[in-house]
Amino acid sequence: MILIFFTTFAAVFIAEIVGDKLLYTTSVLAARYRTAPIMIGMAVAFMAKMGVAVLVGEAISKLPRILVATITAISFLSVAIVLWRKPDRKDESKQQEHTHRKAAMVSFAAIFFSEWGDVGQVTAATLAAKYHLAFVVWLGAVSAMVTKGVLAAFLGAGIRRSIHDRVSPKVVRYVGVILLLLLGCLSVGEILIERA
DSSP states (O other): OHHHHHHHHHHHHHHHHSSOHHHHHHHHHHHHSOHHHHHHHHHHHHHHHHHHHHHHGGGGGGSOHHHHHHHHHHHHHHHHHHHHHSOSSOOTTSOHHHHHHHHHHHHHHHHHTSOTTOHHHHHHHHHHHHHOOHHHHHHHHHHHHHHHHHHHHHHHHHHHHHHTTTSOHHHHHHHHHHHHHHHHHHHHHHHHHHTO
C-alpha cells in the first residue's frame, strides 16, 4: 500500500508539474490573497477532483472537448472578474473572516472548474484501475496536487511580500487579471487543439 501511495504521488506530481497552468493560477491568487485560505480552497478542490478521477476512471478523459473548454474558460473568466472587482486597498471595517472565506472560494473555483481530464487526473484514474485501491491512489494523488499547490502558493506569497511596497496594488490587480485571462485562453486553446 505504501508503495502504491508513493508511486501515485510521484506519477501525479511529475505529470502535473510540467507545464501546468494551475501552478501559475495558484501563484497569481497567492500574490493577491493570503496564503492560508488559498491553500484551503485549493486542497478541497484537489480532493474533489481526484475523487472524481479515481471513481470515474478513464471516462473523465473522454469528456466532450467543447464542454471542458467552456467550463475552463468560464472558470478563468470568473476568477479574473473576482480579482478585478477586489478593491486595491483593504477596508479595515470589513471582517477578516469574510476575506479569508472569499479567497478560499475563489481558489476552490479556479481549480475545481478548470482543466478536467488533465494528465494528473488521467494518471490517477489509470492507477486506480490498475491497483484497485482507490483510497490509496486518491490519497497519493491529492498529496501530490497539494504539494504542487503549496509550492505555487508560497511562490505567489513571496511575490506578494516583495512587491507590497514597490508596486501599486492597482498594477498587481491589472497584471493578475491579464495573466488569468491569458491562462484561460491558453487552456481553452490547448484543450481544443489537443483533443481535435
